[in-house]
Structures are given as structure tokens and as C-alpha cells.
Amino acid sequence: MSEVISRRSFLMGVGVGAASALAATAVEPVRASEPVAADSWGVLVDLTRCNGCDSCALACKEANQRPEPDTVPVSLNSDAYSFVDRRQVVSDAGIEQQMPIKRQCMHCLHPACVSACTVGALTKSADGPVVYNDKKCIGCRYCQYACPFGVPTYDWENPLGLIHKCQFCISRLEEGQQPACVAGCPTGALRFGRRSNLLAQAHAQIDTNAGRYIEQVYGEAEAGGTSILYLSGVPFAAMGLPTLDSQAPSHYAEAMMKKTPVIGLTVAALASGVYWLAKRREFLAQPQVVAEEVTHDR
Amino acid sequence: MTAEIGVERRSSSAVPVLDRRMAVVLLAMMVVVGAVAGVVRLVLGLGATTNLSDSYSWGIWIGFDFGLIALAGVGFTMAAVAHILRRHEYHAAVRPAILAGLAGYVAVLLLLVLDLGRPDRFYNFILFWNPHSPLFEISWCVLLYTTVLIIETSPFIVEKLRWKRIEKLPRLLERIMLPVAILGVTLSTLHQSTLGTLYLNMPYRLHALWYTPLLPLMFLVSSIMAGLSLAAVVYWLAARLARKPVQPKIIFGLARGAAVVGLGYLALKLGEVIVSGDIGLALAPTRFAALWWTEMLVFVALPAVLILVSGRKSLQRTGIALMLILLGVLMNRFDATMFAQLLPSGASYFPHLIEWLTTAGILAAAALAWILGVRLLNIIEDDPPHHAGSE
Numbered sequence: 001m002s003e004v005i006s007r008r009s010f011l012m013g014v015g016v017g018a019a020s021a022l023a024a025t026a027v028e029p030v031r032a033s034e035p036v037a038a039d040s041w042g043v044l045v046d047l048t049r050c051n052g053c054d055s056c057a058l059a060c061k062e063a064n065q066r067p068e069p070d071t072v073p074v075s076l077n078s079d080a081y082s083f084v085d086r087r088q089v090v091s092d093a094g095i096e097q098q099m100p101i102k103r104q105c106m107h108c109l110h111p112a113c114v115s116a117c118t119v120g121a122l123t124k125s126a127d128g129p130v131v132y133n134d135k136k137c138i139g140c141r142y143c144q145y146a147c148p149f150g151v152p153t154y155d156w157e158n159p160l161g162l163i164h165k166c167q168f169c170i171s172r173l174e175e176g177q178q179p180a181c182v183a184g185c186p187t188g189a190l191r192f193g194r195r196s197n198l199l200a201q202a203h204a205q206i207d208t209n210a211g212r213y214i215e216q217v218y219g220e221a222e223a224g225g226t227s228i229l230y231l232s233g234v235p236f237a238a239m240g241l242p243t244l245d246s247q248a249p250s251h252y253a254e255a256m257m258k259k260t261p262v263i264g265l266t267v268a269a270l271a272s273g274v275y276w277l278a279k280r281r282e283f284l285a286q287p288q289v290v291a292e293e294v295t296h297d298r
Numbered sequence: 299m300t301a302e303i304g305v306e307r308r309s310s311s312a313v314p315v316l317d318r319r320m321a322v323v324l325l326a327m328m329v330v331v332g333a334v335a336g337v338v339r340l341v342l343g344l345g346a347t348t349n350l351s352d353s354y355s356w357g358i359w360i361g362f363d364f365g366l367i368a369l370a371g372v373g374f375t376m377a378a379v380a381h382i383l384r385r386h387e388y389h390a391a392v393r394p395a396i397l398a399g400l401a402g403y404v405a406v407l408l409l410l411v412l413d414l415g416r417p418d419r420f421y422n423f424i425l426f427w428n429p430h431s432p433l434f435e436i437s438w439c440v441l442l443y444t445t446v447l448i449i450e451t452s453p454f455i456v457e458k459l460r461w462k463r464i465e466k467l468p469r470l471l472e473r474i475m476l477p478v479a480i481l482g483v484t485l486s487t488l489h490q491s492t493l494g495t496l497y498l499n500m501p502y503r504l505h506a507l508w509y510t511p512l513l514p515l516m517f518l519v520s521s522i523m524a525g526l527s528l529a530a531v532v533y534w535l536a537a538r539l540a541r542k543p544v545q546p547k548i549i550f551g552l553a554r555g556a557a558v559v560g561l562g563y564l565a566l567k568l569g570e571v572i573v574s575g576d577i578g579l580a581l582a583p584t585r586f587a588a589l590w591w592t593e594m595l596v597f598v599a600l601p602a603v604l605i606l607v608s609g610r611k612s613l614q615r616t617g618i619a620l621m622l623i624l625l626g627v628l629m630n631r632f633d634a635t636m637f638a639q640l641l642p643s644g645a646s647y648f649p650h651l652i653e654w655l656t657t658a659g660i661l662a663a664a665a666l667a668w669i670l671g672v673r674l675l676n677i678i679e680d681d682p683p684h685h686a687g688s689e
Contacts, residue, residue, distance in 0.1 A: 076352075077352070112499055114430075115430045115431065115499065116430075116431055116432070116433065116499045117428055117431055118422075118423055118428065118431050118433040118434045118437060119422045119423055119425075119426040119427075119428060119431075119434070120426050120427060120428035120431070120434075121426070136422060136426045137415075137416060137419075137422075138414050138415070138416050138419045138420065138422045138423070139344075139414050139415015139416040139417075139419075140413070140414060140415070140433060141355040141356065141415065142431075142433050142496075142499075144352065144355045145355065145356070145499070145500050145503055146499040146500060148501075148502045148503075150352075150353070150642055153352045154344070154352060154355065154415060155415075156343075156344055156345030156350070156351065156352075157343070157345045157346075158343060158345070159340075159341065159342055159343030159346075160343065160415070160416055160418065161343060161344060161345070161415045161416075162415065162416070163415075242502060244502065249499060249500075249501050249502065250430070250498075250499050252495075252498040252501075252511045253430075253432060253495050253496075253498035253499040254430055256432075256491075256492075256495040256498060256511075256514055257429065257430050257431070257432060257435065257492075257495065260429070260435060260488060260492075263487065263488060263491070264484050264487075264488055267483065267484045267487045267488070268480055268481075268483075268484045271378070271382050271479075271480045271483050271484065272480060274382050274383060275381070275382045275384070275476065275480070278382065278383055278384040279384065282384065
């Protein structure tokens with residue numbers, strides 16, 4: 001799957017990336033200080049432009065003040081909130097090829113982790129980022145089971161460990177900057193903007209570059225939509241992205257949870273009713289008691 | 299279980315007493331070892347004392363936790379039978395059940411705290427609310443329902459303390475028992491079903507044979523089935539421990555109830571798999587299909603048939619059937635938590651020694667507390683205070 005990239009190949013990647021970055025400037029980079037649109041911030045990941053230089057993952061580590069900022073991460077963990085996965089892909093011509101894909105929190109429009117979190121430590125901010133409050137978290141790790149992308153990780157080595165995940169660089173966004181990974185991408189494979197704009201651009205790119213992309217924007221519908229969107233020349237499943245339907249994963253659970261007060265009141269009423277019936281049956285089973293009560297009333 | 303009720307006295311001679319003491323000593327040792335292991339876990343953290351990982355994040359603590367909640371459904375089931383359905387013929391089985399419920403829920407709380415990454419913040423669900431979260435609702439219900447169980451257990455203790463000042467307390471407690479029982483049944487219905495809802499947030503992780511929007515109902519029904527089964531088992535155990543005669547009709551009646559609920563559960567599970575079109579998955583030769591059929595046939599259908607066919611003849615056969623039901627419900631919760639989970643490639647888990655020791659210690663503590671309760675309190679009452687219609 002993935003391999004550790006040496007320092008040299010990393011620097012080479014940066015060089016190659018800088019050249020291809022010029023090609024990407026056709027689309028104006030968007031900044032977070034733009035007027036707030038109705039929809040969320042997003043990132044469009046164009047896998048056909050990614051050369052696997054790992055700059056994004058290293059920029060991420062630095063921005064999040066993770067230990068060992070120079071070591072290229074090979075998985076999501078409490079020290080790396082994003083990483084570049086490597087997948088063996090066989091092209092139409094039958095040539096096996098290693099292809100990179102940046103992975104991080106997808107910042108779902110209807111995040112299951114937020115729905116599941118026992119104490120509300122995970123929240124969906126109005127602007128899109130799914131953010132984590134490490135002061136509330138109790139470490140139950142339910143978010144790890146709810147997330148269909150396997151994103152939240154737990155700090156197992158810490159006796160008082162917490163959950164770790166990408167925060168969409170929310171503090172950078174608030175300062176009007178792009179997320180660190182986007183700012184660190186030299187090839188233009190990562191593009192920051194409003195989700196609806198990015199979607200429109202993605203579809204335009206598919207339409208105008210016949211054969212370059214498969215005709216699907218990953219994240220447009222998956223899991224009810226995600227803020228991170230992917231364009232790819234090979235099937236997304238081959239790149240390790242899960243095949244998900246368009247229903248939010250928390251759909252059924254939330255529908256049930258909303259019924260909690262109704263279920264509670266119904267059960268209490270039913271239980272009281274059954275008690276009354278049982279009591280009445282006993283009462284009717286003893287006619288002599290009825291007679292006594294009647295004479296008593298008179 | 300033996301059918302020879304008449305030879306009760308003879309069987310409690312010197313050797314079984316010694317065995318009982320041995321059992322108690324063994325349980326106590328398990329508690330001590332478990333407590334030490336628990337301290338080690340709290341000091342060193344999850345990474346050093348468990349084999350859990352990001353791809354296998356819940357292990358036997360959570361498996362036993364959710365399994366125990368289902369079995370501890372014995373408390374609300376019998377409170378409903380006694381106080382709401384007013385089936386006085388089961389009176390003798392109510393106290394052992396309530397006590398088992400309390401022991402079970404305290405064990406659940408201990409296991410839950412051990413599993414938390416931040417056990418020091420276990421109370422945060424009281425401070426920070428997320429009403430969408432199944433685990434939030436479960437936490438609250440378990441907290442409140444444990445309180446209900448303490449109130450339901452309190453008469454057993456209060457009647458033993460012959461203090462002048464609390465002379466009126468037993469009567470007061472008796473008066474509030476009906477609303478408390480209704481509250482207990484309501485809280486239990488909510489969190490037993492919400493344990494099923496918990497898995498609805500994992501449509502891509504829980505195998506389709508288990509995943510269904512009907513999971514909340516299935517969890518509730520199976521907890522009632524487990525509750526009735528455990529009620530019969532703990533009644534028998536309590537009567538033996540207290541050296542009181544066992545009333546076989548109580549055991550047969552509860553077992554029959556468990557079997558009928560079990561057949562309903564079976565119909566629900568089978569019907570769902572057929573209607574949803576997942577029957578193909580059940581017929582495919584996979585590990586998941588094997589697990590699912592084992593749950594359904596060995597641990598639900600077989601015991602239900604065993605109970606209904608053997609009728610009121612063999613306590614032994616009924617006892618085996620009841621144990622099968624209890625194991626089956628435990629297995630169902632373990633399947634949902636561990637064995638029926640679709641894992642990321644490369645994920646594996648075998649519990650760490652500390653996980654085994656702490657789990658064994660907590661289960662032993664619950665058993666020991668229950669045994670001590672039966673020995674010290676009037677759990678199998680000498681003379682039932684109310685027979686049918688005396689109120």
C-alpha cells in the first residue's frame with residue numbers, strides 16, 4: 001500500500017510540483033476571508049495532478065504542531081491528521097502503477113461522528129469544518145465506529161489519551177488563510193473554496209477534459225455529501241475510498257433518537273394502563289369485595 | 299439443576315458447603331486480582347494494557363458491557379412482572395432478580411469506566427449533552443436506572459435494620475414501588491432499545507445480517523428474553539443458597555415466558571432477513587452466516603423448543619435451555635460489537651491479559667455481591683407479604 005518516502009524523493013517531488021503549479025493557476029485560489037457563502041468551505045482534490053510529494057502531509061503536521069514534523073506519515077494517527085496513501089492501480093492498458101491519494105477528515109455535511117459523540121465533543125461548524133473539543137471528550141471512541149472513512153484516531157500511548165483528527169485548520173480559516181495542506185500543495189492538486197463552486201468547477205473539468213477523469217465527483221453525494229471532494233482518473237474504490245450511498249450514515253440512528261421522548265411517554269402510559277387492567281382483573285375476580293365496597297358507599 | 303426437590307436437605311451436607319466456600323474464596327481472589335489489574339490499567343493507559351487499536355477499538359470490555367446490560371434486563375423484566383402485570387405467583391423470584399439487576403448494572407458501570415480513554419472525565423455526559431447520541435442516552439438511562447435499582451433493593455436492607463427512626467420507611471418504600479417500577483421499565487425500554495440504535499450509526503461496519511433499522515426492537519425483545527431466563531436461574535440459585543425449597547412452577551413459568559418471547563424474537567430476526575432480501579447472505583457459506591445461524595438455531599430456536607416440548611417435566615433440561623438463551627444473548631452482543639464487524643484490512647484483536655483479569659474480576663465482584671446479598675438479606679422471603687388480591 002504505502003511506503004516511507006525518502007527525504008530526497010520528497011524534495012524532488014516539491015520541485016516537480018512547483019513546475020506544474022503554474023499550470024494550476026488558471027483557477028484563482030480562493031481565500032477564507034471571502035464573503036460567507038451559503039454553503040460550506042471545501043477542498044477539491046484532483047488526483048490526476050497529485051505527484052505524491054507529501055508536502056501537504058508535512059505542512060499539516062507542522063500546522064498542527066505534531067511531533068517529528070519532518071517524518072512523512074504513512075497512516076492517520078495521533079501524530080498525523082492527514083497522509084498520502086499509495087495504491088497499486090492497474091491502468092486500462094494493463095500497466096501496474098502506484099498512485100498517491102491524500103487522505104484526511106472528509107468534513108461530512110451530515111457527520112456521523114458528530115451525531116454519535118456521547119458528549120458533543122465533535123461539532124459541525126457553520127462554515128463546514130467538523131471540529132473536536134478535547135476538553136469534553138471522554139475517550140469512548142464511538143466516533144471511530146461511526147465514521148465511514150476511518151478518520152478519528154485515538155492516542156493509545158497516552159494514559160489519558162484523546163481523539164485526534166483534522167480540524168480543517170479552522171484557526172487558519174478564521175485568520176483568512178487556506179488550510180495548511182492546500183497552502184503547501186505545489187502542484188495545484190488541492191484547491192480550496194466554497195463547496196458549491198468547487199463542485200461546479202469539478203464538473204466543468206470533467207466535461208472539458210474528455211478521458212482525463214472518471215465521470216464522478218467523490219464526495220458530492222457520498223455519505224450525504226462531504227466538504228472534501230475528489231476527482232480521479234481511476235475508480236475511487238481502487239484508490240481506497242469506500243463505496244458509500246448518498247444517505248447520511250447517521251440517518252436511522254437520528255430518526256430513532258428523535259423518537260426518544262415519544263417512546264418514553266408511550267411506555268410509561270402503557271405500563272400504567274397494564275397495571276390498571278391487572279388491578280381491575282384482580283378486583284373483578286373477587287365479587288365479595290365488590291359487594292362490600294358497594295354497601296360501604298351507601 | 300436437579301428435579302429432586304425432596305432431597306434438597308441431603309445435598310447441602312458437608313461437601314457442598316465446602317465447595318461453596320471454595321467458590322466464594324475463588325471469586326474473592328478474582329476480585330482482588332482484577333482490582334490490581336484495574337489499577338494497572340488506569341495508571342498505564344489503554345495502549346499498554348489492552349490490545350485495542352484504531353481499527354479494533356472496542357474489545358471484551360464493551361462486549362461484556364453490552365451483554366451484561368441485556369442480561370441485567372432481569373431487573374426491569376421482573377419488576378414489570380411483579381408490580382405492573384401483578385403476577386403474584388412469581389413473587390418469590392422478584393427479589394433475586396432485582397438484586398441480580400443491581401449487581402449487573404454496577405458491573406456495567408465499572409467496565410464502562412475502564413474502557414473510557416478518559417476515565418477521569420466519566421461524568422462529562424452529565425455536563426455536556428448530545429441528545430442525538432445513542433451513547434449519551436444510554437449513559438443517562440444507565441445512571442438513572444441504577445438509581446431505580448438501588449431504590450428497589452433498599453427495602454431488602456431497610457427491613458434488616460431495626461432502627462426506630464426509620465420505622466415508617468418500609469411502608470413508604472412500598473408505596474412508591476409502583477411509580478418506581480414504571481420509571482424503571484420506561485428507562486430500561488429506552489436504553490435496551492437504544493443499545494440497538496447505537497449500531498445504526500455503523501451501516502458500513504456492521505454486517506448486513508445484523509444491521510437493520512429494526513435493531514432497537516430486536517435488542518429490547520432479546521433483553522426481555524434474557525431477563526426472564528436469568529430470573530429463573532437466579533431464583534433457583536438464590537433458593538439453593540438460602541436453603542429454601544425451590545418452587546418448580548416458578549422456573550417452568552418463567553422459562554415458558556422466555557421461550558415464547560424467544561420465538562417472537564426468532565420470527566423478527568428471520569422475517570427481517572427475508573423481507574430485506576439479505577437471506578442470500580445467510581445462505582452463503584461465510585463465517586458471518588455461520589455465526590448468525592448459530593445464534594438463531596443453537597441459542598434461540600433450540601432452547602425455545604426444548605422448553606416448550608419438555609414442558610413442566612425436567613428442571614435439568616429447562617436449566618440447560620435457559621443457559622443456552624443467556625449465552626446466545628451474550629453472543630449476539632459480542633457479534634454486534636466484534637465478530638460481525640467488517641474490519642479494515644489487517645485489523646486483529648486478542649484481549650490483553652489485563653483485559654481478561656479486569657473483566658473476570660468485575661464479573662466475580664458482581665457474583666460475589668449477589669451471593670453475599672442472598673446470604674445476608676431476606677432475598678427468598680419466608681412468607682410472601684401479599685398473595686393475589688390482598689392489597
